[in-house]
Amino acid sequence: MQQNHQESCSNPCNVCGGTDISVLANHSRSGKPLRSVICRDCGLVWSDPFPHNTRSYYEDDYRVAYKGTYTPKPKHILRAGKVALYRRKLLDKWLAQPKKILDVGTGGGEFAYLLQSLGHDVNGIEPNKGYAEYSKQEYGLNVQVGFIQDIQQPDESFDLITIWHVLEHTENPCDVLTKLHTLLRPQGVLVVEVPTIEATCQSPKSTFHEAHIFNFNLANLRKLGEKVGFAEVEHKLSADGANITVFFQKNAAATINDKALKIPGNAERITNIVNNHTAYKHYLTAWPYQRFFCRMGRAFGEKLATANFESGKSLLDKLYS
Numbered sequence: 001m002q003q004n005h006q007e008s009c010s011n012p013c014n015v016c017g018g019t020d021i022s023v024l025a026n027h028s029r030s031g032k033p034l035r036s037v038i039c040r041d042c043g044l045v046w047s048d049p050f051p052h053n054t055r056s057y058y059e060d061d062y063r064v065a066y067k068g069t070y071t072p073k074p075k076h077i078l079r080a081g082k083v084a085l086y087r088r089k090l091l092d093k094w095l096a097q098p099k100k101i102l103d104v105g106t107g108g109g110e111f112a113y114l115l116q117s118l119g120h121d122v123n124g125i126e127p128n129k130g131y132a133e134y135s136k137q138e139y140g141l142n143v144q145v146g147f148i149q150d151i152q153q154p155d156e157s158f159d160l161i162t163i164w165h166v167l168e169h170t171e172n173p174c175d176v177l178t179k180l181h182t183l184l185r186p187q188g189v190l191v192v193e194v195p196t197i198e199a200t201c202q203s204p205k206s207t208f209h210e211a212h213i214f215n216f217n218l219a220n221l222r223k224l225g226e227k228v229g230f231a232e233v234e235h236k237l238s239a240d241g242a243n244i245t246v247f248f249q250k251n252a253a254a255t256i257n258d259k260a261l262k263i264p265g266n267a268e269r270i271t272n273i274v275n276n277h278t279a280y281k282h283y284l285t286a287w288p289y290q291r292f293f294c295r296m297g298r299a300f301g302e303k304l305a306t307a308n309f310e311s312g313k314s315l316l317d318k319l320y321s
Helices: 053-067 074-090 110-117 129-139 175-185 218-227 265-274 286-306 312-320
Strands: 021-027 033-039 045-048 101-104 121-125 142-145 158-164 184-195 229-239 243-250
Touching: 021 265, 033 110, 033 265, 074 110, 074 286, 074 312, 101 110, 101 175, 110 121, 110 129, 110 312, 121 129, 129 312, 158 175, 175 184, 175 218, 184 218, 218 229, 218 243
Parallel strands: 101 121, 101 158, 121 142, 158 184
Antiparallel strands: 021 033, 033 045, 184 243, 229 243
């Protein structure tokens, strides 16, 4: 990850439109060729060229490639259910009153089902056919199979929109946030969570992979939101430093010029973090050992909790009670 020389790019920066880039890496965590570049003007990192056709990949291949299944297994449901409870806690103050909510990238439906059980009017959209159909049949959710660009909802339909670990997978994050801006009611709230490129809790060789087309840090994610008319209300960093959650509010009056989209020093900051995150330094920290023991403990707990698995609904009902 030591390459810093200027290169040409086939796709301009999705945040600032710049084409002045450097190469951060040439391989993915699988060892396959994957060219990851960074915008010198704002620090956005992306795969250039894109490693796959995003439509077909996320409709048919993604879940099988990363989960080994076309529909969620019991351990996946339990795991996602626990994450749903954590996300519900993050949103606590935004859910005091019943709201009409859109969950983008519903997955197996665990989070949407939790919100629905709490009395909210929830819609979901999920491109993976197997997971989307499972969530509809198992939990009775209102989920559209498809991508957010194809959603069949009128403008200003929702009080709250959540998009958890989806934006980094999309082929045009700016277009996605623009679409979500139109779907929100005035002063509505958008919650975006993505992995941060500044994370050092994972192995250095795992930093780049084919499923994450874009890699953000707080500064350029905030700037992307401002570009399409959002204003940040607050943000939170996960305990391990791996994920950033930004709470945006719709602000139709917001305007920002191209020059203001640049973030001086951000590219240098990210490049230094990535290049200094070496295997040697990583294994001198507690992170790899904590992750190992956490995974072992989780696997044991999941085996016990799903031993008498009957259905996803019964498992989640017990967990959410």
